[in-house]
Amino acid sequence: MPVIETEKLSKSFSRNEVVSSISLKVEKGEIFGFLGRNGAGKTTFVNMLTGITLPTSGRMLLLNNNNDIDQIKHRVGVLPDYSTFYDHLSAKDHLKYFCKVSGKPAATSKIEEVLRAVGLIGHEKKKVGKFSFGMKKKLGIAQALIHDPELLFLDEPTSGVDAESAIHIQRLILELQKNGKTIFMTSHNLDEVERICTRIAIMKEGHIHSTGTMKELKKKYQTRSRVQIKLSSHIKKEQKENIKNLLFSYSIEWKDSMLLVDVMAEEEIPTIVHALSKEGIDIFAVHVHEPSLQEIFLRQ
Amino acid sequence: MWAICFRECKDLFKGFKPVLIISILLGMAMVSTRLGAAFPDEIEGVTQKEMYTSGLTLTITLFGILFVFALSHSVVNKEIESKTIRFLVTKTSRNRILLGKFMGTVLFWLIIIGTCFTFITLTSRMFHLTNYIEIMIFLLYSISAAFLLSNTVPKSSQSMFIGLILALAIPGLSLWAYFSERWYIMWLKYVTPYYYTELAFPLQGVPLLFAALFIVLSLYLFKRRDF
Incomplete structure (x- = not known):
């Protein structure tokens, strides 16, 4: 049974249709890569799936829950495309807060485990206002993982981070997949998508242009x-x-x-x-x- | 919801503005308790019991909306501007976010006014429950109005400007409406909380209906929004 299923999902801003009638299925345990040029509608599509933006029309089913995203938010982790934090709070305070907001207990051991996983251990007490862009990105991933979700949406998880951190994040994504999680990610890094994604969709001007494994895409385009x-x-x-x-x-x-x-x-x-x-x-x-x-x- | 509520309440205590407001309210509470102690008899229809709380009531009546708007005009739009709302909206329902923030703001004022009344109670050796409820009804109206403002106006700088104008205009216009017979202004007294403070129970609670209406409207707007 698919973990993500959309049927003719569309979004318009005023008269401008940014996402046009997208139907898509993502199975459990996949790392699904979502590609497209700037302005193709990738982020809007992810935002609809995660409840940040409301669809204009269409239907979506996440974790077998029909349309009511609120019911499954505690089972979904999201790294939004543009992450800003509360500058006066530390990384640890953020994770504690977000964990509680998700309705899960904020155990110190879990917070440390997630900070270690993203490579932020040692910075847990530092105010986020003093964090670099890359560190904020890592904290964004940490907050997506803190409530141990089954399904992860990562919008550009490695953009703006150094090469070493990017490799670290890619390894983490593969590790998460091994642990049974489903990952839906967008990226501009095509090498990264090719290396770690099990299936890929290419979006163009609000439509899904093609979907499949790398092998299928190569065959399709001969x-x-x-x-x-x-x-x-x-x-x-x-x-x-x-x-x-x-x-x-x-x-x-x-x-x-x-x-x-x-x-x-x-x-x-x-x-x-x-x-x-x-x-x-x-x-x-x-x-x-x-x-x-x-x-x-x-x-x- | 409770995590958001406690975070909101805690954040309201930070900075210069809350310190100033708390100082003014506690200062007025102290002045009025001294008045109460100095004039043991009734003066021009004001009982001694009322005198103890008169300073606080007067301050809240004149500046309550201003205080609430100054602290909470950006309660929602600031999170939208900074995009931190995206973290919340992907973790819990929109209703819970807004209600959590609302309850956090109410909790802040319950603590502030509760502290002032504790001080008054200790001095006067009387607990002024009716006055406490009256003030809280007035503040609940103001808080929900601030929430509606923050949901309607997209930028925090704009909501601060509009909030300040409203907070200064509402008491003056309400007073004018209260004494006026002119149709174009007299209706205003029915939609602001001042008129109802003069009425007996249960009409004193009418501002709570407005507060509920403002919150329902805020929830409606918040649920339809793209972040």
Whole structure:
């Protein structure tokens, strides 16, 4: 049963439709990546799912609870896109307060556990007004986790943080998934989405343009993969000519003794390797360079 | 809801404004208790019992709305401006947020007025329950009006400006409405709390109906809002 299910969910501001009739399903235990250019409507969509913004029309079902988000807020953790805190409170005070607001007891051990998980241990008593942007982002993640939710919405969890912290956050997200949590995240970092998300949706001008796993998206857009075949360094000119004739239906390129072939599907690789072997050409290594999410994204 | 209530109440005690207001109210309570002690007999219709609380009642009547608006004009819109509301709205229901804040503000005033009345009680050796209830009815009206203002006006700087004008205008206009026979002003006395303080129970409680109406309107606006 899906953890998130929307049906024709839309949002308009005045006459401007920012999110148009989005129907989407996210299963339990997924890390669902939500991509799109600035202004595509990602944040508005997340805000509708989390109760920050009210939908203009459509239906949504979170954790099998029909439309009444209030009933399941204690089971959902949210990192909003723009996080500001109460400057006069410390990180610990924030977590204590938010835990109580969620209706859960604010145990010191839990607060410390969450602060440690996000890498803020040692800063728990510092006033948030003195925090850097990255530290505030970490606190934002901590407050989303403090009540031990089943479903997490993370809007740009690594934007504005240093590379080391970003890796730390990505590991944390994977850890949360291992513990059975479902994560719905938006990101501008395509490498990150490609690396950690189990499924991806690409949003364009208020619509979902495509959804699927990386493999499905590559197949859908028939993106070519580049196969790098390492041949003997003593390969002769005539042999190169033979190979060119043999693989006449492919686009090929030479880089010294490295043969570069563009293929549409992985299934074509054994055929190429077999054809080369049949000609008596020694193959030392085969490496497949798959197109990145960035390449797919840029083609949208 | 209680977490928001206690946070709101605690935050109201911070800063210069509450210190000033508490000092004025306690100062007036002290002055009036001295008056009560100095004039043991009734003076021009004011009983000795009333004299003990007269200073506090007069201060609240004249400046109560101003005090409440000064502290609570931004109770909602400031959180929306700073976007901290997003953390609350993703954790609990909108009704609980608003009611928590309302109860926190009421609790603050219950403590302040309660402290003043404790002081008066200790001095006069009488507990002035009726006066305490009257003042709290007046303040409940003012608090709910401040909530409605903070929900209607999006920016805290604007709500402060409008709040100040209203807080200064309402007592004066109500007084004019109270004594006037002119149709365009006399209706005002029925929608502000001053007129009802002169009436007997249960009409004295009419401002509570207005307070309930303001809160229901605030809840309605708050629930329909995008943050």
